[in-house]
Amino acid sequence: MVIAILGTRGIPNHYGGFEQCAEYLALGLVKKGFEVVVYNSHNHPYQESEWNGVKIVHCYDPENKLGTAGQFIYDLNCILNLKKHNFDIVLQLGYTSSSVWGFLLPKNTIVTTNMDGLEWKRTKYSAKVRNFLLWAEKLGVKYSDHLIADSIGIQDYLREKYNKASDFIPYGADPFLNPDESVLQEYNIEKYNYDLLIARLEPENSIEIILDGVASANQNRPFLVIGKHETHYGEYLKNKFKNVTQIRFIGGIYNIDKLNNVRYYANVYFHGHTVGGTNPSLLEAMASNSLICANDNPFNRYILGADALYFNEAGQVADVLTKAYKSSESHQLMLKNNMTKIEKVYTWDIIVEQYIEHFKRISKTKSTR
Secondary structure, eight states: OEEEEESSSOSSOSSOHHHHHHHHHHHHHHHTTOEEEEEEETTOSOOOSEETTEEEEEEOOTHHHHTHHHHHHHHHHHHHHHTTSOOSEEEEEOOTTTGGGGGGSOTTSEEEEEOOSOGGGOTTSOHHHHHHHHHHHHHHHHTOSEEEESSHHHHHHHHHHHOOOOEEOOOOOOOOOOOOGGGGGGGTOOTTSOEEEESOSOGGGTHHHHHHHHHHHTOSSOEEEESOOOSHHHHHHHHHTTTOTTEEEEEOOOOHHHHHHHHHTOSOEEEOOOSSSSOHHHHHHHHTTOOEEEEOSHHHHHHHTTSSEEESSHHHHHHHHHHOOTTSHHHHHHHHHHHHHIIIIIOHHHHHHHHHHHHHHHTTSOOOO
């Protein structure tokens, strides 16, 4: 069976959650004997035509010249390239900029789409953009033969809004079992004596609320902000908190081993995501033995349950920073329970098997577009 994966900037991951999903899933499928093709931006740092047994197709991507509009052209080029091949199944990771070209998807190929989160609810977008994203979501459903939901909440939403069934397949993470304290030297931090957040610096990820809490807590521990900050919102945050000396804007860390070590040795890991399903960085924090303080919403509650601290406002963040210590007995139980969830539900081996079962089931159907 030949599987094509599109909808990301490419692998190996140099960007975010969907790219990481594509990377781990492609590697897992190849190990199981599948032939896998991943579509990469022509701007991707990796320029070879194969990576660890995964075939790579580079398509022209003008996003660096045109901004967001370039994503639509990139997705169009990927879809047009699909027509040159005879794939058994096309897996789309997301729909935002590809759904407008859905009518061009090859009719003889089964298309299954991971619908991601509720993109049209993201507060960073204007009303006009949010209306477009809702329209794109409808097109994503229309032009897909099958749907994948990465959380039960998204699965319920697709059923209630579109009367469409979907297969629930979350993201994955593997237990981080070999910590190396020496990694901390690069960031001038000491184990259990710093706190952090890891996220795209966007309003819906509660960055400002968390940092307001850091500022008011007046703790001496460093607070690391890990994520690309050379953006308009990033500049706003850096300017607002320039006098809060414990806040350090580190930038993105894309070396997974370094990132896991930084998570592992943190005192508290703040997860501020408010939109989406099973967020990859949350699972990775659980797998890295992090004490998690999460935004209090149904998506995070579904995964973490009672095994996390929660916040909705800056005062609660400050309270956690002044009172929560990873070494306490009650918090150690949270860590143990979260690791058990990773091992029994969210490891990549399990997730890959779920995708394989999905592919086997839908391969027996015909395209209905």
